[in-house]
Amino acid sequence: MPARVTTLKELAASLGLSITTVSRALAGHQQIALKTRERVAQAARQAGYVPNTAARTLVSGRSGFVGLVLPIRGPNLVDSFLGEFVTGLGEGLVPHGTDLILATAAQDQAEITVLRHVVESGRADGVVVTRIAEVDERLAYLRGRGFPFVAHGRLLDSDFDYNWLDTDGAHAFGEAFDMLYDLGHRHFGLVTISEPMTFRHLRQDGLAAAIARRGDPSVRLDVATAPRFDRGARIQAVNRMLQAPDRPTAIVALFDELALTVMEEAVRAGLNVPRDLSVIGFDNVVASVYAPPGLTTFDASIRQCAREIAEMLLTVIADKTAEPLTRLIRPTLVPRASHGVAPRTRS
Amino acid sequence: MPARVTTLKELAASLGLSITTVSRALAGHQQIALKTRERVAQAARQAGYVPNTAARTLVSGRSGFVGLVLPIRGPNLVDSFLGEFVTGLGEGLVPHGTDLILATAAQDQAEITVLRHVVESGRADGVVVTRIAEVDERLAYLRGRGFPFVAHGRLLDSDFDYNWLDTDGAHAFGEAFDMLYDLGHRHFGLVTISEPMTFRHLRQDGLAAAIARRGDPSVRLDVATAPRFDRGARIQAVNRMLQAPDRPTAIVALFDELALTVMEEAVRAGLNVPRDLSVIGFDNVVASVYAPPGLTTFDASIRQCAREIAEMLLTVIADKTAEPLTRLIRPTLVPRASHGVAPRTRS
DNA sequence: TGCGAAATTTAAAACGTTTGCAATTCCACA
DNA sequence: TGTGGAATTGCAAACGTTTTAAATTTCGCA
Numbered sequence: 001m002p003a004r005v006t007t008l009k010e011l012a013a014s015l016g017l018s019i020t021t022v023s024r025a026l027a028g029h030q031q032i033a034l035k036t037r038e039r040v041a042q043a044a045r046q047a048g049y050v051p052n053t054a055a056r057t058l059v060s061g062r063s064g065f066v067g068l069v070l071p072i073r074g075p076n077l078v079d080s081f082l083g084e085f086v087t088g089l090g091e092g093l094v095p096h097g098t099d100l101i102l103a104t105a106a107q108d109q110a111e112i113t114v115l116r117h118v119v120e121s122g123r124a125d126g127v128v129v130t131r132i133a134e135v136d137e138r139l140a141y142l143r144g145r146g147f148p149f150v151a152h153g154r155l156l157d158s159d160f161d162y163n164w165l166d167t168d169g170a171h172a173f174g175e176a177f178d179m180l181y182d183l184g185h186r187h188f189g190l191v192t193i194s195e196p197m198t199f200r201h202l203r204q205d206g207l208a209a210a211i212a213r214r215g216d217p218s219v220r221l222d223v224a225t226a227p228r229f230d231r232g233a234r235i236q237a238v239n240r241m242l243q244a245p246d247r248p249t250a251i252v253a254l255f256d257e258l259a260l261t262v263m264e265e266a267v268r269a270g271l272n273v274p275r276d277l278s279v280i281g282f283d284n285v286v287a288s289v290y291a292p293p294g295l296t297t298f299d300a301s302i303r304q305c306a307r308e309i310a311e312m313l314l315t316v317i318a319d320k321t322a323e324p325l326t327r328l329i330r331p332t333l334v335p336r337a338s339h340g341v342a343p344r345t346r347s
Numbered sequence: 348m349p350a351r352v353t354t355l356k357e358l359a360a361s362l363g364l365s366i367t368t369v370s371r372a373l374a375g376h377q378q379i380a381l382k383t384r385e386r387v388a389q390a391a392r393q394a395g396y397v398p399n400t401a402a403r404t405l406v407s408g409r410s411g412f413v414g415l416v417l418p419i420r421g422p423n424l425v426d427s428f429l430g431e432f433v434t435g436l437g438e439g440l441v442p443h444g445t446d447l448i449l450a451t452a453a454q455d456q457a458e459i460t461v462l463r464h465v466v467e468s469g470r471a472d473g474v475v476v477t478r479i480a481e482v483d484e485r486l487a488y489l490r491g492r493g494f495p496f497v498a499h500g501r502l503l504d505s506d507f508d509y510n511w512l513d514t515d516g517a518h519a520f521g522e523a524f525d526m527l528y529d530l531g532h533r534h535f536g537l538v539t540i541s542e543p544m545t546f547r548h549l550r551q552d553g554l555a556a557a558i559a560r561r562g563d564p565s566v567r568l569d570v571a572t573a574p575r576f577d578r579g580a581r582i583q584a585v586n587r588m589l590q591a592p593d594r595p596t597a598i599v600a601l602f603d604e605l606a607l608t609v610m611e612e613a614v615r616a617g618l619n620v621p622r623d624l625s626v627i628g629f630d631n632v633v634a635s636v637y638a639p640p641g642l643t644t645f646d647a648s649i650r651q652c653a654r655e656i657a658e659m660l661l662t663v664i665a666d667k668t669a670e671p672l673t674r675l676i677r678p679t680l681v682p683r684a685s686h687g688v689a690p691r692t693r694s
Numbered sequence: 695t696g697c698g699a700a701a702t703t704t705a706a707a708a709c710g711t712t713t714g715c716a717a718t719t720c721c722a723c724a
Numbered sequence: 725t726g727t728g729g730a731a732t733t734g735c736a737a738a739c740g741t742t743t744t745a746a747a748t749t750t751c752g753c754a
Contacts, residue, residue, distance in 0.1 A: 005467055007740060018704045023742065033702060050467035054410065055740030057401035058709045065448070070437050079633070082430030090417050090451030099470070100449040101412070104437030120352055120397035122710095123446070260637070286426070290607070290638040354710060365734045370712060380732060402710035405739045469740095 006049045067124035070104045079285045088303035092310025126317045134196040148316040161324040167300040168330045170206025177210040180250045184342035188221045189248035191258045193228045256281035274340035294336035353396045414471035417451045426632045435650035439657025473664045481543040495663045508671040514647040517553025524557040527597045531689035536595035538605045540575045603628035621687035641683035
């Protein structure tokens with residue numbers, strides 16, 4: 001017997017009260033007699049009453065949901081990013097009784113289309129936007145609508161303020177450089193991607209800034225670029241860097257996946273990490289623990305960041321006029337065994 | 348200028364038509380003149396009209412959402428399961444215009460409470476249930492309500508039918524045994540968990556069945572059990588098995604995370620994998636590629652399974668009276684380098 | 695005993711959509 | 725020019741809740 005859903009009307013009828021009174025009693029309004037409130041609460045609990053979300057949303061204009069548009073992903077998810085991210089969001093949302101909507105973009109569909117749909121159908125009270133692109137129409141759209149959102153990541157420059165939380169990749173890459181420099185490295189390699197995401201600039205600029213700060217003209221930086229999802233091209237780019245007659249002694253990769261490729265190809269080329277080559281990544285993916293000799297990397301604590309993003313978003317939803325919130329999270333170095341003193345200079 | 352949301356009423360007014368007609372025109376009803384339908388569609392597109400979800404849900408009784416209650420997870424997610432799973436669900440749902448709701452259980456809250464809330468608030472038209480426990484109140488509840496759901500996993504026995512999709516762990520473990528037996532192994536170890544999840548029985552039974560099928564009385568099986576999230580206890584249990592005077596020559600782990608621990612501890616104990624010890628896991632997590640010498644394991648293609656689960660659920664939602672759907676997916680062996688011929692018998 | 699203010703409760707409208715049924719328009723044909 | 729039936733459109737109720745404004749009850753005090 002599929003139990004029917006209890007409605008406010010039924011509850012009111014069974015109590016001999018009006019719908020209004022029951023609604024207010026459950027909302028805890030002071031104007032309802034204490035005795036009545038208790039009686040109603042008791043009956044509601046017993047009947048297992050749960051308010052209908054649609055009806056509540058319709059009248060209040062609040063859905064109690066926060067949206068996340070799933071980035072269209074390649075066939076190979078290599079990390080636990082998404083899992084950690086939604087887990088963190090969930091943790092941040094649950095104390096406020098808010099749930100998460102995951103909207104997926106179809107193969108041939110732009111993310112912005114899905115975003116618009118989520119926003120304009122009233123499914124969500126706010127959204128989280130990840131993977132910020134150099135020119136990001138999503139932020140412009142949300143901004144134009146005045147719709148609450150928090151970005152995970154930043155634009156390089158913008159003529160408007162918005163709420164964001166970002167990992168301080170610039171600082172991390174500076175830290176990586178300083179550490180490697182102090183270990184004697186002077187010739188550096190950076191492996192990066194060709195996709196127009198802002199974080200690649202932020203990190204590369206952080207590296208460049210640290211180099212400039214040091215003011216040592218003997219420091220040299222090579223850059224290798226490959227498309228994010230083209231494994232073949234990536235391997236090629238890495239090998240071009242490794243096979244060069246004068247190759248770097250230390251390679252910093254934009255993120256661990258690239259760093260792992262560097263380590264694999266280095267081994268294949270007969271190099272020993274870290275004796276011949278230091279490698280540093282970013283993200284602290286699980287594989288970085290297991291890939292010999294253990295990848296030195298940075299941990300950005302995605303789950304914790306996501307939780308904070310959720311909290312920021314709830315704040316913004318509650319008060320749309322508030323000053324823009326921004327948080328820059330400094331990742332922590334996870335030193336493992338893939339970096340070491342620079343090899344003696346050849347020649 | 349935060350653009351307002353267009354409503355049906357406004358659209359109707361601007362067209363000089365009634366709300367009814369516009370609604371029907373957009374729904375493509377034949378009874379509306381073709382010319383009108385086109386005119387309305389055009390105007391709707393131009394105005395960027397998106398129907399309000401709450402209103403539609405309220406009257407139709409369909410929310411256009413499918414729910415997933417996030418399992419409460421320990422501090423350390425080690426795999427990409429959740430990410431792959433929600434990605435797969437999204438892929439299966441998006442062609443039908445359905446989205447996914449992720450509800451998180453608070454720390455002190457039972458999963459069933461959240462599930463009840465999702466179901467009874469009308470937020471979702473159906474739910475996906477994962478990680479089936481030996482005695483699973485969620486299935487009983489959903490069954491009792493007649494609420495559409497698909498289980499990822501199975502009960503060991505049940506007095507009712509339901510929709511499920513499961514990975515054929517029994518078959519995989521049988522396959523692992525056969526392969527190892529043919530390589531000369533006679534003394535086996537199974538590392539499993541103490542949590543009352545059904546899959547541990549299914550897999551262990553599959554192993555036992557394969558042993559029985561072989562009918563070789565010299566085959567021996569040791570079992571080590573530890574709590575899922577207690578790393579210390581797990582290491583202890585593994586070591587007890589490895590340190591035993593007469594240790595197994597082949598260890599099958601309930602899943603990769605355990606297998607990785609076995610490999611780590613084996614190395615620490617001075618054993619060579621696979622020369623002294625064969626290890627086989629299950630799940631094909633990313634780390635299994637990188638953990639030396641490369642873990643032989645089974646791939647259950649979570650993403651594909653999740654997609655199918657989504658499709659099954661949509662079928663069930665569309666026709667609640669349909670026969671129960673069940674799918675048993677055979678995982679594929681991913682042979683890497685952690686297994687090999689049995690070492691010569693000592694003594 | 696009656697008055698007025700305070701305390702408590704209720705009727706009714708509103709949110710934006712879908713849908714059963716009724717009303718209107720159109721057109722072919724007599 | 726009128727008629728009937730088909731084609732097209734519109735009215736109004738309904739979904740379950742919140743909320744404004746108004747009605748009713750209660751109670752202290754003269």
